[in-house]
Amino acid sequence: YVLFKPVKSTFSRLASLVKELIEMLALSRTQKLPQPGEDTQVLELLVQRDKEFQELMQTAVEQGRIHQEMQQLEKEAEKRDSDIQLLQKQLKEAEHILATAVYQAKEKLKSIEKARKGSISSEEIIKYAHRISASNAVCAPLNWVPGDPRRPYPTDLEMRSGMLGHMSNLPTNGVNGHLPGDALAAGRLPDVLTPQYPWQSSDVSMGMLPPHHGNDFGLEPPGHNKENEDDVEAMSTDSSSSSSDSD
Amino acid sequence: MASTVPVLEEAEDFSFLPLIHDIIKCMDKENQDVHQELNRLRVRIQEAREQISAMPGIDASPAVQQQRLHMLRDQVRTKNQLLHKYKGLCMFDIQKLS
Numbered sequence: 651y652v653l654f655k656p657v658k659s660t661f662s663r664l665a666s667l668v669k670e671l672i673e674m675l676a677l678s679r680t681q682k683l684p685q686p687g688e689d690t691q692v693l694e695l696l697v698q699r700d701k702e703f704q705e706l707m708q709t710a711v712e713q714g715r716i717h718q719e720m721q722q723l724e725k726e727a728e729k730r731d732s733d734i735q736l737l738q739k740q741l742k743e744a745e746h747i748l749a750t751a752v753y754q755a756k757e758k759l760k761s762i763e764k765a766r767k768g769s770i771s772s773e774e775i776i777k778y779a780h781r782i783s784a785s786n787a788v789c790a791p792l793n794w795v796p797g798d799p800r801r802p803y804p805t806d807l808e809m810r811s812g813m814l815g816h817m818s819n820l821p822t823n824g825v826n827g828h829l830p831g832d833a834l835a836a837g838r839l840p841d842v843l844t845p846q847y848p849w850q851s852s853d854v855s856m857g858m859l860p861p862h863h864g865n866d867f868g869l870e871p872p873g874h875n876k877e878n879e880d881d882v883e884a885m886s887t888d889s890s891s892s893s894s895d896s897d
Numbered sequence: 898m899a900s901t902v903p904v905l906e907e908a909e910d911f912s913f914l915p916l917i918h919d920i921i922k923c924m925d926k927e928n929q930d931v932h933q934e935l936n937r938l939r940v941r942i943q944e945a946r947e948q949i950s951a952m953p954g955i956d957a958s959p960a961v962q963q964q965r966l967h968m969l970r971d972q973v974r975t976k977n978q979l980l981h982k983y984k985g986l987c988m989f990d991i992q993k994l995s
Contacts, residue, residue: 654955661949665942668913672935675924700912707911710955716962717954723969730976737983 657706664699671696916941 671692678689782788787802794800799807809815916938923931954962 654949654952657949657952657955661945664913665946668917668938668942671917672920672938675921679924679927696917697914700914704911709959710949710952713954713959713962714952715954716966720954720962720966720969723966723973726973727969727976730973730980733980734976737980741983 657703657710660699660703660706664696664703667692667696667699911945913938913941 671689674689674692785802786794786800790802791798791800799805804812916934920931920934920938922928923934957965
């Protein structure tokens with residue numbers, strides 16, 4: 651049942667009755683009606699149909715108003731739907747952010763716990779750091795300049811002046827005044843093992859030095875000062891570049 | 898004489914009787930305006946037919962329409978309540994970091 655059909659059909663019947671009545675009235679002017687009360691009957695029927703039509707039209711108008719209200723409600727429902735979708739999207743974003751934050755916080759807590767288990771006294775770490783840096787192994791001394799013979803590793807001189815070096819300086823009863831094993835310590839080396847350092851070039855003076863003068867290896871013969879300085883410069887350059895790299 | 902013809906879409910009186918009455922009166926008086934009145938009736942009927950076809954909301958019965966209306970109202974009310982509830986939901990109580 652829809653209203654449209656009754657309204658339309660009632661209207662059609664009404665229109666037909668109107669037409670019929672008018673034709674009847676027109677005919678009645680010119681000739682007698684076959685049935686005397688026919689026009690009255692048609693008129694009564696017309697009145698009845700008109701009344702029905704009016705009622706149906708009132709209902710149709712009311713339905714039109716309701717239809718408008720329904721359209722507004724539908725628009726409002728659509729707007730609410732979009733609001734809900736927006737809220738849902740925001741909630742999802744918040745959930746994602748929170749999940750990430752919680753995960754990172756848990757990881758941090760794990761790291762904290764791990765660090766706590768392997769905790770070391772800060773004093774020990776500072777002492778150790780001090781010990782490492784005391785020998786200038788990690789950084790050149792503040793007053794170090796190119797030419798400074800100091801190195802962050804034991805130099806050849808320091809090695810020679812140590813126990814190992816002194817152990818080699820035994821009594822000179824060997825061939826030519828030197829034992830074969832003393833060739834290195836004495837500074838006299840075969841041609842194959844030509845000394846690389848300037849203080850070993852004057853092997854005679856080096857070999858004759860008593861052990862306690864080994865620490866004077868820093869004092870080169872006057873004739874070789876320049877060569878020594880060049881070598882030290884070269885080493886300094888290398889060392890400084892390496893130390894700067896270590897920085 | 899012509900009576901005022903109510904416009905279908907504005908007045909609440911959709912009756913054709915006044916117009917028919919005028920026509921009958923003209924016929925009785927054998928007035929020459931009868932053709933004019935008949936023409937007006939014809940136009941009125943045609944307009945009514947067009948307006949009926951264009952009337953919104955009469956594709957369903959009044960009962961079905963009422964049902965749909967109640968459903969839409971409930972829908973909108975529920976969605977409003979939902980939105981109000983979620984927007985006023987307990988948000989995170991952000992306290993100062995200790």
